[in-house]
Amino acid sequence: MFIKTCLLLLLCGIVSLSAHGYEGYKIYDINARNSFEKQLLLRLANNDDYDFFDMPRSLEAATRVMVQPKDQEAFEQTLQRFSVDYMVLDENMGNTLQQDQLENKSQRLMSQRGADRSISFTAFHRHAEINAYLDELAKAYASRVRVETVGKSYEGRDIKTITISNGDGKSGKNVIFLDAGIHAREWIAPAGALYVIYQLVENFIPNADLLKNYEWVILPVVNPDGYEYTHTDSRMWRKTRKPAGTCKGTDGNRNFDFHWGEVGASSSSCADTYKGQTAFSEPETQIVRDLLLGLTGRGKFYLTLHSYGNYLLYPWGWTSDLPSSWRALDEVAQAGAAAIKSSTGTKYTVGSSTNVLYAAAGGSDDYAFATAKFPISITMELPAGGTGFNPSTAQILPFVTETWTGIKAMAKVVLNKY
Incomplete structure (x- = not known):
């Protein structure tokens, strides 16, 4: 029944491509050589018409931005005026995304026809398929x-968590809480969460030590409305979908009530980093808040999956100051980075959010750490694929297996110390 349902969902959407096709949109990589050029890019990032994919502090890393056709001439002229080096990474993002979408639908169709389990890591799955997979696991591994359905999104979609234990019946265990998909376009993040679920449930025996004295609570898609919108209408959509001012959506990772709106968040409802009309204005962030507060005392490790950039980040996001327990946070994050480097050679940068990237208040990691009292709180930014947010289907399995290596290493440090 599950596979038939998924096939029906798939076939119903097989001919629909994104209404917002990004035709003629260009992706630029900009190599700032000094602090003046970095400041110039920061000023350009304040323009809501430019979609800055990332803005690393390091002068060694390029800044990537997507620009629509009407703004490209002025954008390039500005860079040329100040002799800033840049290259066009993708001349037509619309064509790239259309090819990605067709490939993903093909892979979903093949995986549902021949899968030996109800989820695969050869395609990006829709929200209904993800929820169906969770329900299948609950039936197959009831002990x-x-x-649980912990709430509904603004558009009425069920938001579900899966709680995983070793089945020994002991209550009151400490908890690792993991979420993903706060930002809609970061498809690899829910895929990473699903792979963690698969490892802990379907590959239980080699991972039993991770569940001996802990439960894992995982919310694989925080923002299902936005996530679905990226599948049906606008692939690079980031926010929720609740109307706000003259536009729609709020950046869920600027909407938490800890130093909300102080820095790195926009008051413009049309901006990708819009902070919301109030803290916790979004039903989706309210759900995460209530889950975190409900775990106060038991919650030892909060991990939120994002993309992209190969970062393991910890508080604070609102200031360059470090919390008094930063060494404990750093130890856990460094364990994850070391495990990944040893396994695949991929390098992750470790540090506080503000000092490694940029200041951004109202994030879930700061809230979990400061208000819900999780002693370890980390944001994991998975690697870039494609032009950044659009890994190919062939990249899914390598990325999620690598991510699991880092998560497992971090979890083991937490299990041994908290």
Whole structure:
């Protein structure tokens, strides 16, 4: 029944391509050589018409931005006026995304026809398929898995968590809480969460030590409305979908009530980093808040998956100051980075959010650490694929297996110390 349902969902959407096709949009890589050029890019990033994919502090890393056709001439002239080096990474993002979408639909169709389990890591799955997978696990592994609908999104989609244990019946265990998909376009993040679920549930025996004295609570898609919108209408959409001012959506990772709106968040409802009309204005962030507060005392490790950039980040996001316990945070994050480097050679940068990237208040990691009292709180930014947010289907499995290596290493440090 599950596979038939997924095939029906797939076939119903097989002919629909994104209404917002990004035809003629260009992706630029900009190599700032000094602090003046970095400041210039920061000023350009204040323009809501430019979609800055990332803005690393390091002069060694390029800044990537997407620009629509009407703004390209002025954008390039500005860079040329100040002799800033740049290259066009993609001349037509619309064509790239259309090819990506067709490939993903093809892979989903093949995986549902021949899968030996109800989820695959050869395609990006829709929200209904993800929820169906959680429900299948709850039925198949009833002694170790509990699935709960913890609330509804603005558009009425069920938001579900899966709680995973070793089935020994002991209550009151400490908890690792993991979420993903706060930002809609970061498809690899929910895929990473699903792979963690797969490892803990379907590959239980080699991972049993991770569940001996801990439960894992995982919310694989925080923002299902935005996530679905990226599949059906606008692939690079980032926010939620609740109307706000003259536009729609709020940046969920600027909407948490800890130093909300102080820095790195926009008051413009049309901006990708819009902070919301109030802290916790979004039903989706309210759900995460309530889950985190409900775990106060038991919650030891909060991990939120994002993309992209190969970062393991910890508080604070609102200031360059470090919390008094930063060494404990750093130890856990460094363990994850070292495990990944040893396994695949991929390098992750470790540090506080503000000092490694940029200041951004109202994030879930700061809230979990400061208000819900999780002693370890980390944001994991998975690697870039494609032009950044659009990994190919062939990249999914390598990325999520690598991510699991880092998560497992971090979890083991937490299990041994908290």
